[in-house]
Amino acid sequence: MTSVTHLKVSLEHKRKQKSAARSRQSWRNQECDGLISRERFPEIPPRVQYQLSGLGESLLAPLRNLLAWVNVNPEQVRASQSSYDGK
Numbered sequence: 001m002t003s004v005t006h007l008k009v010s011l012e013h014k015r016k017q018k019s020a021a022r023s024r025q026s027w028r029n030q031e032c033d034g035l036i037s038r039e040r041f042p043e044i045p046p047r048v049q050y051q052l053s054g055l056g057e058s059l060l061a062p063l064r065n066l067l068a069w070v071n072v073n074p075e076q077v078r079a080s081q082s083s084y085d086g087k
Helices: 003-032 054-058 060-072 074-085
Strands: 036-041 047-052
Touching: 003 036, 054 060, 060 074
Parallel strands: none
Antiparallel strands: 036 047
């Protein structure tokens, strides 16, 4: 393997590690906030399973309303963004 190829592989490996760490931290933050629950299984390799908690499920309706609003108003948001970018 050439040194350039080795460097690319090494950088890609580090990027994946950082991405996995960010993902784990995001899951932990949501668990800390009470939005999800985590079940650990004593297996090799280790396995965990996540599911929405009652609090997390109570957030679904407001999120659906937000998504509905986004789907109805995209042109107005884009126009505001364009107007702001022009300042």
